[in-house]
Amino acid sequence: MNKDFPRMLNLLRTESGLSQKKLAKDLNISQGLLSHYENGKRECNLDLLVKIANYFDVSCDYLLGRTTMPKPDKRGITKRKNKNPFNALGEQMDKIKHVLYVYYSMIASYKNPELIKSSDAILSISVYSMFRSAYLANPKNDVNYFSVNKDNIFPAFALLSSSLERKLSNMQINAPKTSFVKLYNEFPLEYKSLDDIIIFSEEYIKKLDD
Numbered sequence: 033m034n035k036d037f038p039r040m041l042n043l044l045r046t047e048s049g050l051s052q053k054k055l056a057k058d059l060n061i062s063q064g065l066l067s068h069y070e071n072g073k074r075e076c077n078l079d080l081l082v083k084i085a086n087y088f089d090v091s092c093d094y095l096l097g098r099t100t101m102p103k104p105d106k107r108g109i110t111k112r113k114n115k116n117p118f119n120a121l122g123e124q125m126d127k128i129k130h131v132l133y134v135y136y137s138m139i140a141s142y143k144n145p146e147l148i149k150s151s152d153a154i155l156s157i158s159v160y161s162m163f164r165s166a167y168l169a170n171p172k173n174d175v176n177y178f179s180v181n182k183d184n185i186f187p188a189f190a191l192l193s194s195s196l197e198r199k200l201s202n203m204q205i206n207a208p209k210t211s212f213v214k215l216y217n218e219f220p221l222e223y224k225s226l227d228d229i230i231i232f233s234e235e236y237i238k239k240l241d242d
Contacts, residue, residue: 036097036220037081038072043221044088044095045070059083097220130225134215142205150196157189 045055052070056063059080068074076084085092090102132155139147164182167173216223 034075034096035072037076037095038070040095040097040220041076041084042070044090047221048088055087058087102224127225127228130219130222131229134219134222134226137219138210142200142203144199144203147196147199150192150199154189154192154196157185157192161185161189 045052052063052066056066059066061080065074069076081092081095085095088095091099093099094102136148136151139151164178164185167177168175212223212227215226219226
């Protein structure tokens, strides 16, 4: 019996905001049978596996935990329905949302409220800085909308980042080692986004260093 399918089915259903009753009705099976699938008590047949994959618009390999990519194309890159910039933005926002979910789950497990506050401040200032730059790029917009001098933004961001790094490095964390395999097992839906963000960021940083 595939051990990944029950978890993937449950995660896809809950992330889609579906009750077991609703999904079971849509799949034309009983709620009890769906519950057995999600609990790993029954093995799904091939026809139903394909039906579930089509329902959530993912591959069968993704449902079975054979890939972290919901819908790979021939090059192994996640498919995009089209290339308009709003869809690209949506994909990037989804990736960021997934990575933040993993990050805040990890931070919350350390049970230190100050880490959450520092993380919130760093995230807010980063978004604030981007919005401010975009807003003021139009010379017709009112510069007085912002009360902070732009020269103070980066020092504040750097100070907060250093402070968070010190807090984390000084913590005595009594937890098992976190490997990428462990991250995938804990966050199968978010892992691909995390991997994409890490690869993109490190490649971009390396280009800046060249």
